[in-house]
Amino acid sequence: MADDVPLPKQKATTRRDVARHAGVSVAVVSYTLNGKAPVAPATAERVRRAIQELGYIPNRAAVALKSGSTKALALVAPKASDPVFTNPFFAEFANEVESAAQRRGYALYTTSAAQDGADGVVERIQEFAARQVDGVLLLPGAKPIQPAVLDQLGIPWLELNTIHPQAGAGSVGVDLFSGAREATAHLIEHGYPTVAFVGELPPEEPRRLGWAQACREAGLRTDHVLQYPMTHQGGYQAGLELARQGRPRAIFVASDRMAVGVLRALHENAVKVPDEVAFVSFDGSWEGAYAWPSISSIRQPIELMAERSVARLVAPPPHTPVHESFHGTLILRDSCGPHPDSRTDPRTGP
Amino acid sequence: MADDVPLPKQKATTRRDVARHAGVSVAVVSYTLNGKAPVAPATAERVRRAIQELGYIPNRAAVALKSGSTKALALVAPKASDPVFTNPFFAEFANEVESAAQRRGYALYTTSAAQDGADGVVERIQEFAARQVDGVLLLPGAKPIQPAVLDQLGIPWLELNTIHPQAGAGSVGVDLFSGAREATAHLIEHGYPTVAFVGELPPEEPRRLGWAQACREAGLRTDHVLQYPMTHQGGYQAGLELARQGRPRAIFVASDRMAVGVLRALHENAVKVPDEVAFVSFDGSWEGAYAWPSISSIRQPIELMAERSVARLVAPPPHTPVHESFHGTLILRDSCGPHPDSRTDPRTGP
């Protein structure tokens, strides 16, 4: 491995050592390091040299104890059947959150929490409260969060990628309604006479509302809903059903994850996409970019949302428990059918 | 948001408060909490009630300062062009590492580090050293790690998913040679007369060696190597080349990431898989399970490796800088061609 510090049992160098080495008091070392008080240039130089020579690294646990802040954030994701960080969309999110945090000098803990039972979200957050993190970011799981119980922990928190903004809960999310509506409207523009909805979402969920709205505006029926879990496997099941029966000409799929499963099932049953079934899905992760055919999707502005979440969390209190909504953009690829406009793939896509 | 602790400026309850509330000394509170000394049942009960009533959460920064250990680990990934946690294989790894850590009461920081320059690996590890983490897990980037400079930081570290075990560096990884050899041998069993290699890997890299070995054993040529970056895009380029010219009947692709890109390019050029080009790749992430056709691959025992890495890191010193190798298993799916044996997908697969 890689331990065996030169001398076994050797203690780490502390501020005292540096002070002694530089012939100053510990206060001066602090001053030079933090610039909270003027230090004579010559002195500062001596201190810096001492730090260099001794390989001194400040102990942030001590700073945390003194200041009450660790300059750390925690990202808590639900432990789903489909492991969440294994979902490219969430992985991207985590990635961007970490970057945003790092830019501000914050470190990021990541963890997954059971939906209920012993290792639940609250227990996990409590753990991070104990660790004196400065804020917690929550990826929503199956059951909605109780703002009151989280507030009790006395630590700022924010819900990421929220589906249902609640009173008392600060959150950041994409505008699901508009996104779904735009996706569906686009399908309708293609001239498809029916657009079904795929996803295990209740009627009042914004994506369903947006889909229904677009259908209604065009005079299409809004009763064709395929309810399956929001996973690869769920999408696969939906695709199987689609392959069997009087199928809609087009579908709006509530997530890229599902869409990939749908595609798979359709392929297995030799149903042509987009020739027999066309679709647009939601999220715009790279998962859809390399699928065959590539999947048109509403791209969530992940970087923006991550940036904003972190900014809110590290801002000085008071924080206001508002919901911030971001606009998703339609990325045209192949699954929705041939389109006169040019196709775009923002990242690297073929 | 979710701050506004009841009274503004209200300080968190400390061990003193609990002690006062329960009518005991702070030591007794510690004893009840940590069980390092006997406590009368009745007293313990009073203390526990006080903790309950006050909603007391121990301050781990203080514990860390006192004990020198934060019970935290850090996972450092290279900041690649292809964002690393966006790679399902690494995402799964991170996920399992976090689980293993959590099981032991350790928290996990995750971060990405630039390959060089200001925000490099060493700087990042230094940051975590300052944070008093108990160990660091490194996902290898382009440039090999210098064990000496990491050791200087005085913090245990381990390289995950290593390609080149080095002297002085503790590491954990899959047996790339055997895996590649098995994959290639399987292709050869299918009767394919040529098996090319796809991946930007030098001749002495174990996967290339394994592939070459299998070819040699069967009397096949070993000079057909397509060197492209180990990304989706790289795979796509390789696939384009494959589609153009005198193509091999089969290929071994060095990672699932690339394989997905290869598949895409082949589709675009109407090259049939596995009928015209068959392949097996490496990693066995879910990425290949829902591809069309699904991708046969050498599955890395991610959970096992994660578990082992964490176990090593949290074990009491001295640590030995050895390399531990784990065996990958061939997952038969569709990309290698019709096979008499049953096909398996360990997770959920269609």
Place this chain on the structure above:
DNA sequence: TTGAAAGCGCTAACAT
């Protein structure tokens, strides 16, 4: 411009 010292919340040796 610099130094002395209190104290952040906790653990553990020592005393009772």
Place this chain on the structure above:
DNA sequence: ATGTTAGCGCTTTCAA
């Protein structure tokens, strides 16, 4: 079985 207390490494007030 319980209490007292020193001290972990740092910041910061106050005094020099």
